[in-house]
Amino acid sequence: MKRIEDYQSTLPIIELYPCIQGEGSRAGRPVIAIRTTGCTHRCHFGQGGWCDTWYSSIHAEKGRFCFQAILDLQAKHPQIKELMITGGAPTMHPAIINELLHYAHKKQLFVTLETEGSHALETDYPIDLISLSPKFSNSVPKLGELTPLGKTVDASMIAQHNKYRLNHSAIAQLLAFHKDYHFKPVWDGSKTTLLEIKGFMQTHKLAAEKTYLMPAGQTREDMVRLYPLVMEASLNEGFNFSGRSHIIAFDDKRGV
Numbered sequence: 001m002k003r004i005e006d007y008q009s010t011l012p013i014i015e016l017y018p019c020i021q022g023e024g025s026r027a028g029r030p031v032i033a034i035r036t037t038g039c040t041h042r043c044h045f046g047q048g049g050w051c052d053t054w055y056s057s058i059h060a061e062k063g064r065f066c067f068q069a070i071l072d073l074q075a076k077h078p079q080i081k082e083l084m085i086t087g088g089a090p091t092m093h094p095a096i097i098n099e100l101l102h103y104a105h106k107k108q109l110f111v112t113l114e115t116e117g118s119h120a121l122e123t124d125y126p127i128d129l130i131s132l133s134p135k136f137s138n139s140v141p142k143l144g145e146l147t148p149l150g151k152t153v154d155a156s157m158i159a160q161h162n163k164y165r166l167n168h169s170a171i172a173q174l175l176a177f178h179k180d181y182h183f184k185p186v187w188d189g190s191k192t193t194l195l196e197i198k199g200f201m202q203t204h205k206l207a208a209e210k211t212y213l214m215p216a217g218q219t220r221e222d223m224v225r226l227y228p229l230v231m232e233a234s235l236n237e238g239f240n241f242s243g244r245s246h247i248i249a250f251d252d253k254r255g256v
Contacts, residue, residue, distance in 0.1 A: 070103075118167050
């Protein structure tokens, strides 16, 4: 599979920082976060707001880091033994992921890939954890809504969002090829979305004990409003609850 040859050239990576994993089965662990830019989706969750990293998706910024910057940052934090690749949609950049897996294999680092599942990806070394967050009908933007930078949602934006929104074939390949997964659906409190989540689990034979129901939202206020509903649903359905502790701690601050 293709790899990165030039470690000094700027890549489509817009954020690179050490942090505490705030979501899912690895929550609470120190990680190096690597955020790629560009996304197949344009998520808007109604009262839950736009994608909390809209600057990597709806209004994707240009990359600013090279591969060597990742190695340098990890060298500064040798106590951190995990890499988290996120986005945007990281599977749009397979060479970056594959190169990171070669590095992680050499250094014995644990790798999590956060993905909506839009593209299948078979790398030279399998990924330790696929953090799967497919997007359901509650994520589709509405005509006439204004994006975070004031663009009006039109039919083409909705079509782009739906093009890869539930790529079942790609998702099945991701789950089959890589080492492990957890399922981390974003829930807005609606019965319709909960039924979609449960239907998706049946389609892909996903286990409740690997499911982490997570509240939609961009801000601490969104989290406070939805946490009780998501906790109650997790309890009733036998799911795990995933908080979003970075938003609780830092609100909508970037790079945390």
